[in-house]
Amino acid sequence: MYNRDKSVQIKGSASCLYNNLSILSMPDKNVTCYATVHKTVVNIANCSGDAMNIQHRQVSCKEMGTPSGNSMILQAKFCEFPSRSMLVILSQRGIQIFEPDGSVMLFWHAFGSADCGLAGEIFARGVTSCGDSHMAVGTAKGTLLIFNIPPKGPNITMSETLTGHSYAVTDLQNQDNIMASADDSGCIIVWKAGNPFSRLSKIAGSGSSCTSVCLFSGFVAAAYGSGHIRIFDSSRGSLLVEICLVSASEDSFVRVWEVKKDSESYPKVEMKFSDCITDVQLCGAKFTNKNGRSFGLTGYDHNEVVCYSQKA
Numbered sequence: 001m002y003n004r005d006k007s008v009q010i011k012g013s014a015s016c017l018y019n020n021l022s023i024l025s026m027p028d029k030n031v032t033c034y035a036t037v038h039k040t041v042v043n044i045a046n047c048s049g050d051a052m053n054i055q056h057r058q059v060s061c062k063e064m065g066t067p068s069g070n071s072m073i074l075q076a077k078f079c080e081f082p083s084r085s086m087l088v089i090l091s092q093r094g095i096q097i098f099e100p101d102g103s104v105m106l107f108w109h110a111f112g113s114a115d116c117g118l119a120g121e122i123f124a125r126g127v128t129s130c131g132d133s134h135m136a137v138g139t140a141k142g143t144l145l146i147f148n149i150p151p152k153g154p155n156i157t158m159s160e161t162l163t164g165h166s167y168a169v170t171d172l173q174n175q176d177n178i179m180a181s182a183d184d185s186g187c188i189i190v191w192k193a194g195n196p197f198s199r200l201s202k203i204a205g206s207g208s209s210c211t212s213v214c215l216f217s218g219f220v221a222a223a224y225g226s227g228h229i230r231i232f233d234s235s236r237g238s239l240l241v242e243i244c245l246v247s248a249s250e251d252s253f254v255r256v257w258e259v260k261k262d263s264e265s266y267p268k269v270e271m272k273f274s275d276c277i278t279d280v281q282l283c284g285a286k287f288t289n290k291n292g293r294s295f296g297l298t299g300y301d302h303n304e305v306v307c308y309s310q311k312a
Helices: none
Strands: 022-026 031-038 041-048 054-060 073-081 084-091 094-098 105-110 124-130 134-139 144-148 157-162 169-175 178-183 188-192 198-203 210-216 219-224 228-233 239-244 253-261 267-276 282-287 294-299 304-309
Touching (some): 022 073, 041 084, 084 124, 134 169, 134 178, 169 210, 178 210, 188 219
Parallel strands (some): 124 169
Antiparallel strands (some): 031 041, 073 084, 084 094, 094 105, 124 134, 178 188, 188 198, 219 228, 228 239, 253 267, 282 294, 294 304
16 A cells, blocks of 8 residues: 655654654645654754755754753654644753744743642643644643744744643644643543633543544544554544554554544544564654655654655
């Protein structure tokens, strides 16, 4: 179903973090941007359509007011809005927002002692755009910080703080004006964007961290550290499908699943593709566009993005 393409070289290897790959596709410019985290640096590769011309940039997340020493980065992600895209870097010290090429910092939100989680940790993890003008960021404390994003310029403001998670946030994803947040206990909350945001449903955790979450067609798909994939009804929070994998992504296998509505309430799930990337502990996977015809993978201590695509 998919064929392996030429890999995209990046400046440094990828750290072993949840969802350590973000991709921004710009078809009008025939450019695809890849971003991965290595300790205190975000490695960006701007790649032409034929992967022959690659421009590299490294972006550090420096603690404001500190002359030396960089903050450990937990995630870097491209967030897309109707009129702009931004690179968001989440670290142990706060949130930094850049132009998508990493050239100019637009906004800095610093954390303090009030942002400590249960274990005394401070960090941001999990970020997504939501609706036309909102961005949400998760914290170690389990709160979600909501920011208003203007159509242009640096006038970014924080509008509210959402509560409901008792553990550190692991991932945030959206579809249109609906958002799902997940945490280290496996709890998932579904929200509707607005002024203010409202909670639609809450799915109790089972003790295993929910490392990745996705929204589509009224469903929530979630991946867990236990090796399970579960699909829930987003409005009611009821479990619809559970898939127990013999192995998880760290075993070097990538799997592509197709999910279709089999009826009004239940999805049909089928594994369409599987491959092994030998001796690579995978830590990030992302489709390059919405049609699902190509995707990229990153691996711990691996300095390239492994690419796959469907041939026409």
